[in-house]
Amino acid sequence: MARAITLIRSTSLSDIAEYAYAATAPAESRLIFLAGACPLNDDGSTAAIGDYAGQAVKAVENMQAALAASGASLQDVISTRVLVASVRRKDLVAAWEVVRDAFADHDVPSTLMGVTVLGYEDQLVEIEAVAAVLDSGDR
Template sequence: MNELEINAGLAPTENYQYAQQVGAQLFVAGQVPYDSEANLVGTDVAKAQARQCLNNLRTLITLYGFKERDIRLLKIYVVGEQQNLLDAWKGVTEWFENDVPPATLLGVARLGYEGQLLEIDATVISEDSQ
């Protein structure tokens, strides 16, 4: 994590690299539902956590000079019962206004933080490079 990411509004996270740019590609580590002060957003609400993860993703890719349309692949990790997966997917589809890039929705046993239901990672490739 660097000062640029903190100043952009991403939560300070020790020993964590948010993204790595290789040419026209940006490989994004899992975005978590934390606000800029490292507070969990949407406790027990998968849809709200999905929105926060995607808002963090937008902040990050914009910081690196990419656009939302450059998101080429999402992986969405969800803790809990089937309803959490459905609610998370609803949050994702609403955020993308029903035009979601290729995505994989996965149910998992747990994630890194207490109360965290979602994590979203992405591969981003600049449209301008094609």
Template sequence: MNAKITRMNPEQLHATPGYHHITVVEAGRTAYLAGQCPLDSDGSLVGDGDLGRQIDQVAANALTALAVVGAKPEDVLRTVIYVCSEETEVLWTAWRRLTDSPLAPALSAASTLLGISQLAFPGQLVEVDLTVALPD
């Protein structure tokens, strides 16, 4: 990759649970991956109502999408994670599962975790959007 990516956590800001407050890209091309849903290759929902299984599927789908554009989780500049819950513990459970997954390096970028009321598919509990610096 020719783009230089710098991640920063200024000491004047609060400590984070793994993400960086700032991600700077010096140069390169950018890809915006659509929200990765917990759907299998046939378009069927995986793990209806099961947050852990859905996160595993979302991570697998995100890794597939990254590979298609020649990128790795380390090339991710920004993540937005949507979880259908208003409960703080559920949100932290989702964060921990993602940071323990093969997608974990992507979450060291500037990341936002949101608790929301509903996603597109009945039974869907999680979705992840990625912004990626592409190799030249």
């Protein structure tokens, strides 16, 4: 399947970032706005309590399920926002490394943010995403 996403890099910006600085999707693409993917198990309990990387893994799994239900995959994501309930950079990095590795070469523009609290009991990580797909629109 043809991909709608074009990742944009700039030689005038630092190459230290582990992601593209911008991305585009053509006008005929169907945009998919995902709710924040949370580290929740099927029974509604929070996964990997106290473990930033473990919660990031579960949030990525849940994001992939939401994408699949929308006819998309990680390769169709155009941007992400990774929210981590911590003021410690190492906690943010632990979550980020999981997200970065899940996306592999499809290094979409991303924002990594430390926040004070997230919505579920013991929740440490949440991942927001927007995806774009080219399809017939027959849904």
